Amino acid sequence: DYSLKVADPELHALIEKEKQRQFNCLELIASENFTSRAVMEASGSCLTNKYSEGLPGKRYYGGNEYIDQVETLCQQRALEAFHLDKHKWGVNVQPLSGSPANFEVYTALLSPHDRIMGLDLPHGGHLSHGFMTPKRRVSGTSIFFESMPYRLDESTGFVDYDMLEKTALLFRPKLIIAGASAYPRDFDYPRMRKIADAVGAFLMMDMAHISGLVAAEVAADPFEYCDVVTTTTHKSLRGPRGGMIFYKKDPVLGVDLESAISNAVFPGLQVISNCKTLATGLVELGYKLVSGGTDNHLVLVDLRPQGIDGARVEKILDISSITLNKNSVPGDKSALVPGGIRIGTPAMTTRGLKEKDFEAVADFIHEGVQIALKAKACVKGTKLKDFMDYVESPDFSLKESVSE
Ligand code: PLP
DSSP states (O other): OOOHHHHOHHHHHHHHHHHHHHHHSEEOOTTOOOOOHHHHHHHTSGGGGOOOOEETTEESSSOOHHHHHHHHHHHHHHHHHTTOOTTTEEEEOOOSSHHHHHHHHHHHHOOTTOEEEOBOGGGTOOGGGTOBOSSOBOSHHHHHSEEOOBOBOTTTSSBOHHHHHHHHHHHOOSEEEEOOSSOOSOOOHHHHHHHHHHHTOEEEEEOTTTHHHHHTTOSOOGGGTOSEEEEESSSTTOOSSOEEEEEESSOBTTBOHHHHHHHHOOOOHHHHHHHHHHHHHHHHTTOEEGGGSOSSSEEEEEOGGGTOOHHHHHHHHHHTTEEOEEEOOTTOSOSSSOSEEEEEOHHHHHTTOOHHHHHHHHHHHHHHHHHHHHHHHHOSSOSHHHHHHHHHSTTOOHHHHHHO
């Protein structure tokens, strides 16, 4: 049996390059993190060889004695991590990732063409929450279910709960989804519970982005108000790539969530204080943040007042070994050249950065924006491609742009 290096040197070399890239860059993608060596070891273990369909003690395959213990241990730890009473909450730890976990919940609770309401993608929601445009049903969620996304109040950058309530009373969804990929504030769960109850809907929270903060009790607790809570395990939770579904043990709206879902399928405080420092630094440098600040692990910067967009700034920062992503901000017209960037603090907090370091990060990003503006002024055409071609050509030098 050969090591990867011997068995497949080509793949091994690419993995080594990716490792170097991860070590050498400032990782500010809000959905990413650096997991521990122990997690890597468990992920790359013999467990990958085993089929284990079914649940502990009720499998369709033999040889699951130890897998049953692993899964039971995982369930116990998941409930403990979120301080849940095992008599009131159950958890399914089998989803491969966040999107499958969400789809498994929809499969469990809904019939085809039932109505759902999630946060609109251009306003921070996730594709799996029912995104659609007037012309196209973009994801499986909007193809198989009828979706009416709710949105932010564009003047405040906070979820427009009044409008959500009004729309829900007319649209009568069967499921309301809280949670987001690019929303820097907590959700108002009591308000959403009230709206769900008024229309007889299930309330689900997709806490993928903030699950580490929920576990550390530095974000509002969705379990107090929601019927189902989904999460990924590899974002702020810092685990391996995977997903989980938590469900109330008592029936909700006449549905036994446990059997429906089974059949369908930490770094805490420091992350937030680093993020608040980053937000303050950016505001002091003159940047406009969506909602004016942050309660969690990410900030959403509206770059339009600077006269630049997220795609160009992402590119310049990428060349500078700073990874973050372009992101739509309320009022944006294009998803490919959106007006903002999303910056997250979990990964670099894992690498040991503190508040003082994030003051420097704000300065780095500011410098990147200045370089992007200068580069934009040097490009003749107005298309994004013209800009990309220019910054990749020998005419552009990052070094010179920095020292100027
Ligand atoms: N839910 C939210 C809120 C997300 O932001 C994401 C991904 O970023 C997902 C679900 C999907 O997770 P995955 O990419 O693991 O399917």
